[in-house]
Amino acid sequence: GAGVSQSPSNKVTEKGKDVELRCDPISGHTALYWYRQSLGQGLEFLIYFQGNSAPDKSGLPSDRFSAERTGGSVSTLTIQRTQQEDSAVYLCASSSMDRSADSPLHFGNGTRLTVT
């Protein structure tokens, strides 16, 4: 596609349920990133993929959070047993090269997650 696509755009879930957020990066982009944007906060890094591997997952806030990427393309961020503090906008970004600073991040429009 022309840009990074994320689905769903909005998700409301009950506390304790599991959710899956999907990111479809720009075709050919090898690097993929997940960020979280909470109200009044900046963007918080969650995880970085290069191809299908995740060399940096240091930002995942707890073991309830996991992510995978298959075929070097689509990525899924899974949050198990959601809590209210998980409510945020989850942004996905991709870039064409290993070195993110040389190749700018292209962001999707995000998934707004609300945990009730």
Add this chain to the structure above:
Amino acid sequence: AQSVTQPDIHITVSEGASLELRCNYSYGATPYLFWYVQSPGQGLQLLLKYFSGDTLVQGIKGFEAEFKRSQSSFNLRKPSVHWSDAAEYFCAVGASGTASKLTFGTGTRLQVTL
């Protein structure tokens, strides 16, 4: 660890007035610096970036930013603001020569009055 501070949470300017958004960073070596803009309900769009060389960088939409090593700053400027510039602006720093994450500031929300 790298960090970014955007001291202004919210700024209001009149259309046609000049704009300066402040950004201070903390990083041990020469940083890679970025400004992104986020319109409501949208993802982030890159305005400009600094890697090396000329410390005054030009970006899209008439924006520019100046890297000042002595002040650890990378302020964003525009000589004449348009109503369509109303958005949230994020400064970010990346570690040079490495892959992976950027560190973002908390953002500055720009309001433009007519």
